[in-house]
Amino acid sequence: MPIYLDHAATSPMPAEVLEVYTAELAARANPSALHAVGQAARMRIEEAREAVARGVGAATSSEVIFTSGGTEADNFAVKGLYLSRNGGAFENPARPRVLTTPIEHHAILDSVEWLEGFGAEIVFLDVDVQGRVDLAAAEAELRRDPDRTALISVMAANNEIGTIQPIAELGAIAAELGIPFHIDAVQALGQIPLNFADLHATAMSITAHKIGGPVGIGALLLDRAAAPAPILHGGGQERGVRSGTLDVAGAVAFAKAVELATGDLETRADRFSALRDRLIAGIESTIEGAILSGPRGDGRLPANAHFTFAGCEGDSLLFGLDARGLATSTGSACSAGVSRPSHVLLACGMDEDTARSAQRFSLGHDSTEDEVDALLEALPEVVEQARRAGMVSATPRWMQGAT
Known part of the structure; x- marks a missing residue:
């Protein structure tokens, strides 16, 4: 599942x-x-x-x-x-x-x-x-x-x-x-x-x-x-x-x-916030270059965690997580088959490369601690693979595979 x-x-x-x-x-x-x-x-x-x-x-x-x-x-x-x-x-x-x-x-x-x-x-x-x-x-x-x-x-x-x-x-x-x-x-x-x-x-x-x-x-x-x-x-x-x-x-x-x-919004929001903060703390403690977007605590939605991952493409992260059974989102728009950096992140002052490295994790009524922990376990390897893929794509073709 x-x-x-x-x-x-x-x-x-x-x-x-x-x-x-x-x-x-x-x-x-x-x-x-x-x-x-x-x-x-x-x-x-x-x-x-x-x-x-x-x-x-x-x-x-x-x-x-x-x-x-x-x-x-x-x-x-x-x-x-x-x-x-x-x-x-x-x-x-x-x-x-x-x-x-x-x-x-x-x-x-x-x-x-x-x-x-x-x-x-x-x-x-x-x-x-x-x-x-x-x-x-x-x-x-x-x-x-x-x-x-x-x-x-x-x-x-x-x-x-x-x-x-x-x-x-x-x-x-x-x-x-x-x-x-x-x-x-x-x-x-x-x-x-x-x-x-x-x-x-x-x-x-x-x-x-x-x-x-x-x-x-x-x-x-x-x-x-x-x-x-x-x-x-x-x-x-x-x-x-x-x-x-x-x-x-x-x-x-x-x-x-x-x-x-x-019906019981306070309890619902508290549960979301606890899962969100567990996720945020886990990412920040294990992945170098992971930066939380938006405010902390009461200033953000209880069920939202959004990060940029330096050196990664958001799509690479999404597909890497998806291959491991984790459904997330880049949060960016896609028009006519061309991936574009998020207008939200650009309006907040991010450069295009940083904006392209985004990943949104959003929780819901059936989210659990075990699911958050599963993401935290899988994410470091996915980020590392995405960074390696980014380094390869940034290398001129004539140099790729050169010894």
Whole structure:
């Protein structure tokens, strides 16, 4: 059985989630249908909506807008809020400024880049070497021109290096200035407390598959007073923001996953933190040139450990570990078959060679000390092999094999 240390990508379903998911898949009916079977499905949707709302501290269940996942929720938030703040028009926007950070998920970065093609002015907020937003600089930027600012979008915690952002402080400033605030909380759900009502946020994105729910279901938490322009048009479901037939099975399973992930969050986070710190200490004590990315302790996600390994290629580490039954991640993007260094690490000031040497280890509900120890046992040899491979690849071909 492979050891899975890539929960930040997708976390396997616990038995309790799988049970309710498969049971609901065997049911039938469109929840918008008016007959009794359809209305029973609608009732299960609304019960799921209430459970998700409780798990993230929403004021009412009506603030939960079901989506197909975090990417769709991010797109709805950024594009919808931008359009609504500009009268639904792209041309000559009265509020063209969009504030975000250079370490956001591509669902945000690509959305703001798309808006830039229609006249949006994108302002990237500074982050330090650990990936944390400079709060003073962010506040200055928010106060510089609030009347021309459409929104601010900052993730709760980074998906690669695990850095937790000061979202409560940013939300308070944005609320004071009347600027909509969107939080991408996809990685934070189930690891740190999230109380939508207390964060002064206009919108917040979450998804199921990061916490052991099914792929293909997520939610946008949306303040009752917010009315983003719809990006999808159709039947007017989900407050008219996200038209389309609702996934009853996905919503029910998502709700169960949220209940499990948030029901005893402190205990869950403490268990993750203990495993994470065991992993970090083990790597630092056995592998020379291994450098932890991001902050330590409470400043990072409890289930995240991210390292760079001098002299290695991240892909070599990944495949070396994979051959030994250990699933990890480089944390870098791959486009058109070309491996690229992480935009997150580059934004934190790393050079390209260092950024290419990254490896992310992310824990989940079924992670154990034995699995962490298995990684620590295998990793030194994998790193050594990756470094030797890197030395060979850096040697001119005519010299390779020369005596």
